[in-house]
Amino acid sequence: MEEKKLKITRNLKIGALDAEGDSELLNRCFVDNGYLDRLLDVESPASIILGRTGSGKSALLYKIKSSAQKVVNLDPNDISVRFLEYSDIIQFFDALNINLDLFYKLLWRHVLTVEFLKLRYDIKSEYESKSFLDGIFSKFSRDVTKRKALEYFNEWGDRFWLDTDEQLKIITKKLETDTKSSIGAKYSEVSLTLDGAKRLSDEERCEIKQRASLVVNGLQIRKLNEVLDLLAEHSFDDPQKKFYILIDQLDEEWAGTETRVRFIRALIEEIKTFRRIKQTKIIAALRKDLLVLVFDVTRDSGFQEEKYESYILELRWSPEELERLIELRINEVFKSQYTKQQIILDDIFPKARKGGGQTSIEFIIERTLRRPRDVLQFVNESFAIASDRERVSWRSLFAAEAQYSEKRLKSLKEEWGEVYPSFDDTIEILRGLKATFTRSLIKDSRLEEVMLALYEHKNSDPCSTIVKKYYDSQGIKEADILSSMLSCLYRIGAIGVKTGAMDTYIWCYVDQASVTRGEIKRVEHMKIHKMLHRALDIITEQREIFEAVDLD
Known part of the structure; x- marks a missing residue:
């Protein structure tokens, strides 16, 4: 009997984003690390x-x-x-x-x-x-x-x-x-x-x-x-x-x-x-x-x-564990249609482009904080874009990234709202920057604009607090304010940092959860996490590459 062709049906998802709504798939696709x-x-x-x-x-x-x-x-x-x-x-x-x-x-x-x-x-x-x-x-x-x-x-x-x-x-x-x-x-x-x-x-x-x-x-x-x-x-x-x-x-x-x-x-x-x-x-x-x-x-x-x-x-997840999670769930959701067919990720997602390079799953995981919910959200967005087709294309992945990026930014605001209630304004210091940047690339006019917005807040946000001290002439320098903002952005996962030209970038979800005041003052080179590139209009070379090739 001829096997049916794969098809990404409308509203197909590989799981809900909360454990309560995801119990059925969770029972059958639990990855035990x-x-x-x-x-x-x-x-x-x-x-x-x-x-x-x-x-x-x-x-x-x-x-x-x-x-x-x-x-x-x-x-x-x-x-x-x-x-x-x-x-x-x-x-x-x-x-x-x-x-x-x-x-x-x-x-x-x-x-x-x-x-x-x-x-x-x-x-x-x-x-x-x-x-x-x-x-x-x-x-x-x-x-x-x-x-x-x-x-x-x-x-x-x-x-x-x-x-x-x-x-x-x-x-x-x-x-x-x-x-x-x-x-x-x-x-x-x-x-x-x-x-x-x-x-x-x-x-x-x-x-x-x-x-x-x-x-x-x-x-x-x-x-x-x-x-x-x-x-x-x-x-x-x-x-x-x-x-x-x-x-x-x-x-x-x-x-x-x-x-x-x-x-x-x-x-x-x-x-x-x-x-x-x-x-x-x-x-x-x-x-x-x-x-x-x-x-x-x-x-x-x-x-x-x-x-x-x-x-x-x-809890920490490796890229391999997250890939295993995606594959298990994809096989489960397609099982009712394709009972005899074992599905691998290459059956659904695009292969690496000619000449080698990044695989589609690496592309997805790079845009997460290595958490199951992030991965599920990106894959679900990809399926929504590619509905009624046999597979997800690179063009679909790139389109899904735009939706996903906006949702990730919103989720960060919700997740860190108690610690950083002024996060909405602090994150704007990154808007429109290059993906990899230095302190000197943050213009004085942008810093002042964000500082004025932070000054208006009446809360305990450390970034708002230090801005108030600056405007109240309490001996705070603009460099101290920028360090406070960068410390916040590192802690939530928005940026990775390195203190020396020969060092590697460190991230809160892979390396250390926060950076000390001394460490953040020494930081010169920073990188904006790829999950936020689309939401914050970050300038990247990759976008130009994607637009120059056939994404299908």
């Missing part, structure tokens, strides 16, 4: 899946959930953090500038403990919660070393079956009750609200802050330490049974930025704490730029970032 086994290994500390948007974090969580037997998803949107953020007692504490980090850690420890207990004992009702408690008290009631743990179970055990948001509301209410008790009859009329804090005199504020701080510092964190020890000994001691809590969507707007970063920092600390329970693992997915923000905002004296390195699993 060694990360899955490390995450499933409860003895490995690797617990924080770190990567830029589209690097495959949610896909890994999806595979863990389908591979493990005892696993639960914990969505921060369901934890009612906004309720905490706007609760009277939290606003009261914030107004008094009382550090709530210990409270946030307690919340996570309680929530994670309860989730593991529900998972281990299948607790879904008040009756099942009571049965678990009866077993604990029967075994340990005479053990004095477990006294604090049993006190905690006695206080909270009948509520273990409640939803997470209910648990947090109860704990927050207890914080308010304990605070009222602590400040005593002398301040019984004080309203524990934001307005109440504003009405306090300096003397009252000082005394109440001292008493309220004792409440936070006296939280039941020690009891929960003993609870964890008891659980490790009694409930999670079977090496054949492994239990996982998966946490995704941490980059969504489930709370204001300040609260969110402090909650995430508390979560990271608790992930480390729960390592003492050997048969359990908490796995969280986190965007790289968000982790940078968390550490920047919550950095305190004595902070050592290297202490967290063993817990972080940073």
Whole structure:
């Protein structure tokens, strides 16, 4: 029987750009680059899946959930953090500038403990919660070393079956009750609200802050330490049974930025704490730029970032792995039409032009930050341009690049909006430049135009901040401003840099994530990433070559 000719049908895609919409293809076309086994290994500390948007974090969580037997998803949107953020007692504490980090850690420890207990004992009702408690008290009631743990179970055990948001509301209410008790009859009329804090005199504020701080510092964190020890000994001691809590969507707007970063920092600390329970693992997915923000905002004296390195699993993809991903998915989406035909990339994409040179897949991958989502997006754009044809031509690839480039620029703005809210204006320093450029090619008029635009912003963007210092005569030079812009553009992946004529270009997604102030000052030669060439009207020799040859 004659095989049917290949045809790129209308609306053909090799996958959705998010793990939720891509689950069907993800199951059949998962490329395992060694990360899955490390995450499933409860003895490995690797617990924080770190990567830029589209690097495959949610896909890994999806595979863990389908591979493990005892696993639960914990969505921060369901934890009612906004309720905490706007609760009277939290606003009261914030107004008094009382550090709530210990409270946030307690919340996570309680929530994670309860989730593991529900998972281990299948607790879904008040009756099942009571049965678990009866077993604990029967075994340990005479053990004095477990006294604090049993006190905690006695206080909270009948509520273990409640939803997470209910648990947090109860704990927050207890914080308010304990605070009222602590400040005593002398301040019984004080309203524990934001307005109440504003009405306090300096003397009252000082005394109440001292008493309220004792409440936070006296939280039941020690009891929960003993609870964890008891659980490790009694409930999670079977090496054949492994239990996982998966946490995704941490980059969504489930709370204001300040609260969110402090909650995430508390979560990271608790992930480390729960390592003492050997048969359990908490796995969280986190965007790289968000982790940078968390550490920047919550950095305190004595902070050592290297202490967290063993817990972080940073996702990186090689060109070969990305090519394998494309080939697997293309075979899957064509399978229904061509059941006997194994498709290779050369069946769909154009071969390298005569005389050698770059292949079509190399062309695509060069215009990505080596992330699956970037590759999927470019291939999908190519199929859209080449619909109803038998294959993608070079002309189709070049046309797809224009659409893809605009979308990549928009995605970068969305991805880095919290760290660089003025990115829209900063990126304009590159518009119309040559693909490879030096500082001297950036005209003074262009720099001044971008600086004036940045000056208008009222935000914490480091580029806007340094521009304001310049115009406010705080000893800042134009060279310092340009260095700040270049540091931003390197960090997001828009440019690669090299410090010496004999050095090679380095990129944030291949080499080092950021460059120091000293390094960026020494940088003279820069290269604009090819994903942005079309969107920013970058002058390239390649465009002239493409236009001079037959692209079909």
